[in-house]
Amino acid sequence: MMLEIDIRHRQGTFDLEADLQLGSGLTALFGPSGSGKTTMINAVAGLIRPDQGRVAFEGRVWSDAQSGIFLPPHRRRIGYVFQEARLFPHLNVRANLTYGRYFTPKAERREDLSRICDLLGITDLLDRAPNGLSGGEKQRVAIARALMASPKLLLMDEPLSALDAALKAQILPYIERIRDEAGVPILYVSHAVEEVTRLASRVVTMSKGRAARVDLGEGALLHLPRLGDSRPGSFLHAHVNGHAREEGLTLATSPAGPLFLKYADLPVGTPIRLFIAASDLVLATGETGQLSTLNRLSGRVQAIFETGPGIVIRVDCSGQVIDAEITRRSLTALDLALGKPVSLLFKAVSVEAGGVYRLRTDPLG
Known part of the structure; x- marks a missing residue:
């Protein structure tokens, strides 16, 4: 067509x-x-x-x-x-x-x-x-x-x-x-x-x-421009590679790394698109120790933007680009600069059931 x-x-x-x-x-x-x-x-x-x-x-x-x-x-x-x-x-x-x-x-x-x-x-x-x-x-x-x-x-x-x-x-x-x-x-x-x-x-x-x-x-x-009350965020492409039903989790693989998601009833191998709100991401440098956040993606700071009172840190995670929203105090405390290695942390429940989108598998023009 x-x-x-x-x-x-x-x-x-x-x-x-x-x-x-x-x-x-x-x-x-x-x-x-x-x-x-x-x-x-x-x-x-x-x-x-x-x-x-x-x-x-x-x-x-x-x-x-x-x-x-x-x-x-x-x-x-x-x-x-x-x-x-x-x-x-x-x-x-x-x-x-x-x-x-x-x-x-x-x-x-x-x-x-x-x-x-x-x-x-x-x-x-x-x-x-x-x-x-x-x-x-x-x-x-x-x-x-x-x-x-x-x-x-x-x-x-x-x-x-x-x-x-x-x-x-x-x-x-x-x-x-x-x-x-x-x-x-x-x-x-x-x-x-x-x-x-x-x-x-x-x-x-x-x-x-x-x-x-x-x-x-x-x-x-x-x-995409930010309009009205739309939440700033990013999406990743991934594939479902398993489920841990007893724990309420779905396991997925993306170029940025392995992912734990809130359980989604999708067959193994299904291509998915994940929306992650910038405000749901925790940004860290160095060792983080034991935390309740199951997802940790590694990357480097690609860009830093001012958004009114806040700061958006754009991170390149093995080719997948993700935005994280932090405060000015956090920017100073973490001493963030372009190229600095960082970790992005987020809970499995941060990717809501409505944030896991099954993709078409046929080629698109």
Whole structure:
């Protein structure tokens, strides 16, 4: 799959400019409010007509300002999930879902109602009315309706922004299943670092109408802007290599060293991505003796940043770059300098159940 976006568009006093080629998997459009994320996704959807440039998908031109080509949304074979569920209140869940494939030619309908319901855990909701559903249930139904259209591309515009933290935690695993099992590329708008870290195969950062692609290799989270209440932190790539169930632990291996994690029910060999908050890391020099922290990673100071009253120490651990947040007093006490060897310590429970993310294993463009 290849989505090509090469557009320029003015909306009032706002200018959007993007030149991107995106492959399969889940691509996150990440940035603050007003950065152009929704304008970009609407240009892909055909809800706005770019002033200049073109949008093409799998070699088929959807819009081209120079030649006058512009396919309306229903001819682009997309699914669109908005911030609000936007279900039809006079139809029950089953009827909302079957309406989702109304514009899809019968010969191209590949999605089965029972499969989609299983994928999103909504089989028990089919005979319910939308006004009797919780916010999380409504959004799962909205996602299912979009998938029932058998889309070639799924667009999701901050689908979790209207939900509280508990409901977000419930829905994120379903979005992971869609990413891994539905076989549909996803363009996902978000301003939440935690969502992007967990879901994205790649990230397009948006700022003042300009777009830049970031691939999520080790340390890439360090290049994402910190927005709102998003926690500063880093992620590591690792593989599950065993479990100690009686101790509530999962063992993993990363280039930075062996890891002990809070138990995660994943098969041995599973590739995972771990989010570690900078504030959960303890930084040490020299011998540390016996401590309750099971994880100790060795590295060298790569950079030192001031962040208001605090200090961020960037440590290179065998090629995996990790940020630790400390106080100015600790900086002085440890006599930290570029190149100095240090240890990063953190508890297994610091990597919460929601911070261990199973990764796709297929190659991504």
